[in-house]
Amino acid sequence: MVIGGTNKKLTLWNKEGVKLGEIGEMNDWVFSCCVQAESNKVLGSTNQGELKVYDVDFKTVHGMYNERYAYRDLMTDVIIQHLVSETRVKIRCRDYIRRIAIYKDRLAVQLPEKLIIYSVNLDDPLDMKYKAYKKISKKLESEHLLVLAHHIILAIENKLQLLNFNGVIEQEWIMDSEVRY
Amino acid sequence: MRTKVACEFQIPPPSDDKFTNSIYSVCFSPDGMNILVAVGDRIFFYNAKTLEYEDSVRGHKGEVYCVAFSKDGLRFASGSADKTVVIWSINKEGLLRYNHKDPIQFLAYNPVLNSLISLTDGDFGLWTLDQSNVIKHDLPSKGLSADWSPDGQLLAIGLFNGTVLLRDKNGGKLAELMKSVSPIWTVQFCPKKFDTTDNTLAIGSWDEKLSIYNIAGGKSFTQIGVDKKLGFDPLSISYF
Numbered sequence: 338m339v340i341g342g343t344n345k346k347l348t349l350w351n352k353e354g355v356k357l358g359e360i361g362e363m364n365d366w367v368f369s370c371c372v373q374a375e376s377n378k379v380l381g382s383t384n385q386g387e388l389k390v391y392d393v394d395f396k397t398v399h400g401m402y403n404e405r406y407a408y409r410d411l412m413t414d415v416i417i418q419h420l421v422s423e424t425r426v427k428i429r430c431r432d433y434i435r436r437i438a439i440y441k442d443r444l445a446v447q448l449p450e451k452l453i454i455y456s457v458n459l460d461d462p463l464d465m466k467y468k469a470y471k472k473i474s475k476k477l478e479s480e481h482l483l484v485l486a487h488h489i490i491l492a493i494e495n496k497l498q499l500l501n502f503n504g505v506i507e508q509e510w511i512m513d514s515e516v517r518y
Numbered sequence: 519m520r521t522k523v524a525c526e527f528q529i530p531p532p533s534d535d536k537f538t539n540s541i542y543s544v545c546f547s548p549d550g551m552n553i554l555v556a557v558g559d560r561i562f563f564y565n566a567k568t569l570e571y572e573d574s575v576r577g578h579k580g581e582v583y584c585v586a587f588s589k590d591g592l593r594f595a596s597g598s599a600d601k602t603v604v605i606w607s608i609n610k611e612g613l614l615r616y617n618h619k620d621p622i623q624f625l626a627y628n629p630v631l632n633s634l635i636s637l638t639d640g641d642f643g644l645w646t647l648d649q650s651n652v653i654k655h656d657l658p659s660k661g662l663s664a665d666w667s668p669d670g671q672l673l674a675i676g677l678f679n680g681t682v683l684l685r686d687k688n689g690g691k692l693a694e695l696m697k698s699v700s701p702i703w704t705v706q707f708c709p710k711k712f713d714t715t716d717n718t719l720a721i722g723s724w725d726e727k728l729s730i731y732n733i734a735g736g737k738s739f740t741q742i743g744v745d746k747k748l749g750f751d752p753l754s755i756s757y758f
Contacts, residue, residue, distance in 0.1 A: 338708070338755055338756065338757045338758065339758070340748070340752050340754070340755050341753055342752040342753045344750030349519070352708055352718060353730060354743060357519065358519050367753060367754065368540065368541060369541065369754045370544075371544055372756040372758050374758045376550050377758075379756075380553060382543070383540075386528055386557070387526065387541075388528075388541065388553070388564070389523055390523070390525050390566065391521050391523055394520040394522075411712075
């Protein structure tokens with residue numbers, strides 16, 4: 338949902354009241370706001386005669402490894418699909434999910450203030466019982482996220498960082514240009 | 519999430535001292551093509567994609583405080599400081615005008631039955647298609663905001679004294695939710711139901727709080743989580 342108020346902003350919240358982000362700022366109190374869900378437009382109006390229409394682009398946040406596909410649903414849930422057995426599980430993170438990465442038995446979910454690594458039983462190829470395994474309570478600024486058996490890799494502009502699950506940087510590579518993929 | 523301003527428009531301050539350029543109320547037409555804007559004593563139509571001016575109508579002697587579009591897209595309504603509600607056809611012809619004793623604070627169309635609630639300081643009115651007269655019910659405090667549940671069966675009314683009234687589709691009493699001592703400036707039902715048959719109601723009160731409730735049938739309600747401190751006073755809520 339979108340809330341307009343005396344902070345002169347339009348902000349986005351999920352249905353449980355978790356703040357997801359800011360849509361935009363206006364010139365005065367936002368008296369009225371309106372969402373057009375089909376076209377992802379948000380309209381706001383103010384005490385000082387300003388009208389603004391925002392286009393909101395909810396990017397697809399997802400990850401895939403072999404037969405496992407994980408994606409963000411409703412901004413705060415992760416859905417993991419096993420494409421062979423066609424089973425799916427949902428993890429409620431109750432916070433805005435920024436990025437998702439999946440690898441073998443690991444699943445990493447990046448939230449605004451922390452990163453959570455989930456794991457399943459590696460010996461059972463159909464196991465979908467993801468349990469929280471490690472938590473890195475750090476605000477990580479990264480454009481890309483990869484998870485490995487015991488590490489995560491972050492890409493920040495022209496840097497690649499290898500972190501262990503305690504959040505300590507073990508290796509860093511500096512590239513000549515921005516890491517895009 | 520990425521956002522960008524698709525278009526913007528600044529309404530200049532009017533030359534007439536009687537009015538300001540405050541925009542108290544806006545809404546999209548159900549097809550998403552137009553935007554309805556209440557400014558001064560007029561209702562303006564803008565193109566939703568470009569914010570180009572398209573048309574305007576004038577039907578009130580005072581400032582227009584609220585506008586609402588019926589969900590079937592056939593009518594829209596305006597409420598004003600002049601204590602009247604005007605229902606307009608989609609062709610912008612006035613179909614009906616009715617009076618209240620006080621200025622009209624808020625309007626909301628029932629998404630299923632297309633009836634209209636009009637809120638004032640002392641009462642609320644329900645206009646329905648099949649009845650010629652508007653049925654009025656007294657309010658214990660100033661009415662500020664109202665919304666219908668997605669199935670059209672429940673009505674929530676936010677009051678100045680911090681109470682949220684739950685009523686049925688005909689305005690009959692169901693329950694009262696003593697939320698706060700501060701005005702309830704905005705109430706909004708979640709238009710989608712996820713893994714529950716209950717309705718989800720978001721309440722924004724002027725003690726900088728957001729509260730979310732599950733409403734089962736209209737008689738019983740439970741809060742989801744705790745009151746959320748916003749850091750500002752919410753004025754308007756709209757769901758995706």
